Amino acid sequence: MSLQLVGKHVQMLEQHLGVRLLNRTTRRQHLTEIGAGYYEKVKIILAEVESAEALAAESQAKPSGRLRINAPVSFGIHALMPRLAEYMAVYQEVQVEVSLANRYVDALTAGVDVIFRVGELSDSGVIARRLAPYRLVLCAAPAYLRANPPIHTPMDLAHHECLSFSYTELRTHWTFDGPGGLLTVPVTGRLMIDNGEALLIAARSGMGVLLQPAELVEPEIAAGRLVRVLPKYHPPSRPLHLLYAPDRQMTPKLRSFIEFAVAAFGPSTA
Missing domain, CATH: 3.40.190.10 (Periplasmic binding protein-like II)
Known part of the structure; x- marks a missing residue:
């Protein structure tokens, strides 16, 4: 803009606000006190507008x-x-x-x-x-179930090798939701691993009862390599x-x- 056009815009702004923003002399112009404060506030507003426009533009950008x-x-x-x-x-x-x-x-x-x-x-x-x-599923290998006492209720797990998962409460106790409501039972076993895939191999080898995610064990159950245990008792989802x-x-x-x-x-x- 030309200096004359800028001056005209400032005069219109002063008329709109009803205050003087610039002190003018024949040799120079400088901000009034209210003009300086107004300028600082407007800078913040313009920065926020620029930020909002950048955010809108970014939302249209392609993920990369x-x-x-x-x-x-x-x-x-x-x-x-x-x-x-x-x-x-x-x-x-x-x-x-x-x-x-x-x-x-x-x-x-x-x-x-x-x-x-x-x-x-x-x-x-x-x-x-x-x-x-x-979702979690309780299961064991057919060979393990044939070689050990039957499991009719969660309390029977106290007499079994339970394959424990490190880092979580599953290493010490398992909870089930059955006909009588929620039931938490302590579990023990000689094998504890911090990896579900390793526990799965141990279960397939007949080393104990396994409580692991459905995505991990359901293909093994479908193939007959594992058998679901206590189907009437459901481990609560995590x-x-x-x-x-x-x-x-x-x-x-x-x-x-x-x-x-x-x-x-x-x-x-x-």
């Missing part, structure tokens, strides 16, 4: 870049990986880095974008999206959440994966 995901091992192998191809086929400019671990991962400091978490949440300061509950830090910038890649995960593993799939 590296997306870092953490998940428990069994869920990652048997639930996440079979579905991940669908996401990557749609968003071909996203590079996915998956880390699988059964140990606790801090969503605020782990350096990952999203975390799948099985079990009750103890994290504070994170955003959690609830997914479909994680909560499953998708976590991310509240200060994590909601980039197109993060937003796209959250939407995909909720659609793929959300409550509607339960």
Whole structure:
């Protein structure tokens, strides 16, 4: 704009506000006290408008870049990986880095974008999206069941080798929902492992009774290598959440994966 046009705009603004923004002399112009305060406020407003426009533009951008995901091992192998191809086929400019671990991962400091978490949440300061509950199934190998006392109720498990999973309460007690309501029983066994796939091999070898996720054991039950135990008693499902830090910038890649995960593993799939 020319200086004359700028001056005309300022005069119109002063008329609109009913205050003087500039002190004018024949040699120079400078802000009045109210003009200086008004200018500082307007700068903040313009910055916010610019930020809002950038956010709107970003929401239209194509998801791209590296997306870092953490998940428990069994869920990652048997639930996440079979579905991940669908996401990557749609968003071909996203590079996915998956880390699988059964140990606790801090969503605020782990350096990952999203975390799948099985079990009750103890994290504070994170955003959690609830997914479909994680179903568990009790089973054992036919050879083990033939060689050991029958299992008619959960209390009979006290006389059996129970294959324990490290890191969770499943290493010491199992809970069932049966005809008489909820029942928690202590379990013991000589073998404890921090990996569901290793526990599955132990169960198939006839080493004990197994309580693990449905995705892991149902193919083995269908093939006859494992047999479901106590079908009238159902282990309560465990909560499953998708976590991310509240200060994590909601980039197109993060937003796209959250939407995909909720659609793929959300409550509607339960």
